[in-house]
Amino acid sequence: MTVEPSLLLPPGYRVLVTAGASGIGQAITLALLKVGARVHICDTDASALRELTDQHLNLSGSVCDVAVDAEVEGLFADVARELGGLDALVNNAGIAGPTGAIETIDPAEWRRCLEVDLTGMFLVTRLAVPLLKRNLEGCIVNISSAAGRFGYAFRTPYAAAKWGVIGLTQSLAKELGPAGIRVNAILPGIVEGPRMAGVIEARAREMGVEAAEMERRYLERVSLRRMVSGDDVAGTVLFLCSSLGRNLSGQSLGVCGNVESL
Template sequence: MSNKAPDSAAQFLAGIEGQRVLITAGASGIGFAIASTLAALGARIVICDISDEAIAEAKRALPKLVACKADVADEADVDAMFKLAARELGGLDALINNAGIAGPTGAVDEITPADWRRCIDVCLTGQFLCARLAVPMLKAAGGGSIVNMSSAAGRHGYAFRSPYSSAKFAVVGFTQSLAKELGPSLIRVNAILPGIVEGPRIDRVIAARAKQIGISHQEMERRYLERVSLRRMVSPYDVASMVAFLLSDAGINVSGQSLGVDGNVETL
């Protein structure tokens, strides 16, 4: 990376063109925003998702996209996905561990062990399963980047969403541990902590919580936004912009960080 200041935004985000990137849950929402942003900057992209319909829509929007159906909590699916990435990309420069689920909404004594395990399996163990296969490829490339998706719930306790919050706190610890472990191999590892991201997923979360406490969806949304300093949701493309920064030359010395993209969520 040059010590000279960039002359343009394009130069600021230099280094992404030609990167080989694997994005989990990349067919919709934040994942698709990341895929489309990096593709526009010249990256070569492989995604996975669990929805055939979402994959088809993503491929229509980004014809050069390579996609497969995979559940990141399933070891066999993850193995097959990495074999596809190795075959199609010839290596790997970045892993975006984006896949996650909202998990159950309920008091701790109302949550079933099966729902707890499924949330932890997808939101945390899935990141481990992907990282363990990505690291040898990143080392072979001479370094690279891992971006793990945490959440504002990985910084604040989240009543009635304990499986999700627990998993997202653990993602931060996983990130910091890997940053120390992999730094000597020139692999940067960071976590992004989105806040209230506009879209169908947060609509479902708000609806579930509103139903639980007996208020309207509109009132529940108002209460959520009262806890955000900027009093607004963030866009999936706000998160994608942070990923682009981390993968670019501008982020070459950023590692081990937990970066909020949340309008400053004050509490949950």
Template sequence: MATPTGRKIIDGIKPGLRVFISAGASGIGRAIADMLILHGAKVFICDVAQGPLNDFQKEYPGHSAVLADVSSEGDMARVFADAKAVLGGLDGLINNAGVAGPTGAVEEIAIADWRRCIDVCLTGQFLCAHFAAPMLKEAGGGAIVNMSSVAGRHGYAFRTPYAAAKFGVIGLTQSLAKELGPHNIRVNAILPGIVEGPRMEAVIRARAEQLGLPYDEMAERYLEKVSLRRMVTPHDVAAMVTFLLSPMGDNLSGQSLGVDGNVETL
């Protein structure tokens, strides 16, 4: 089912809420899509991976899934035009797409890798907001949720491009909250912590290899920095998104909300 419990966690979401989710075919994005659909939303997702898109479409034939790169202006212009045609408008934007970026000392990081990380993690969010804002205004308001990271709160040695992009997401969020608030559009950022899954495993493995440590020891070091001493799940992040899109989040805007078990430092 869509959630581990297979039941709704929040009541009161508007039936047929129209939501666009970037990178919605796997990981956190898929968990968000699953939960919002369970709560009655009409979802339109994009992703760069055709296989997961096919899986999503097979499970949810009544919802839309398209191949697109959020860092491409042309792709986003096309996708949001499609979303408007299919959904008839938009009530919510979930800016979820991101990449881990390179791990390495600043002098070792390739400029192309820096640019790719910024393009996807920050410019991609700007492009989605650029095309979504007119639709949200036409709807009389709505909500944008931008995916930042605990790396957007703490400096992150050897992950400079990622941290820089995620700090940028906080600035984007606070600026859009001020700009769009008079149009009844709420804008918030979610800062996930160490989220269990293949992507986090790859990050831990890369750092372990850099330091010459076993994977298990490196994973333990990561968790020692979390007050609750555990990873969070994609479901935890999806629950916060669902809350923000529900009436219970009506007066939350411009906020940076950690879903991280309290990561004390990085």
């Protein structure tokens, strides 16, 4: 992606990105590296993590499930060793969770979705905040979803978690603002890529229609009639971390082409 000079970060800027080895997280990681940041990522996919970190000098990584307390503690031991501190946190880790009517959802799958998407964000943030408070200012970006502002039938665990991210974001903005820490959420919509293609194909089979028709139906709910990319989300992260976002806090920014409904 092309980076505007105004989005450049201070020299030595240190960022932790959760689930940073693939998808949106990888796009965010690469954008931060491009503007000179030092980045530490975590991911549950050891192979993807190793492949990415081997390619970039200013990138280090840890295998970590953000829903497991002990693994998050190990992550921050690595952050302390590799970065020596922290200027920004990007809470990107999340899973789709189960799809189905509420009466069919396995309670274990419900719990797992909320543990990764919401409790994991808490576990990471609670250990990041002391590091961020050592600076004159800091930045936290939480990745929510368009599902964080709409009800989402048959995706109740995911929607509940992403609504929770909005509440966490607004609460932390109030709590941490006096320490100079800005906290915002990004709400992606339909993100292009293999994952979305798989969702469309599966839904098309269920509905008995062609994949192209299913995609058209999805995009009918988006004002701009197009998907967004990982780079679109990454660019917003850069904006929020940069001096251009110095007075933005407590905000939920839809990077979605204006999703009208789910």
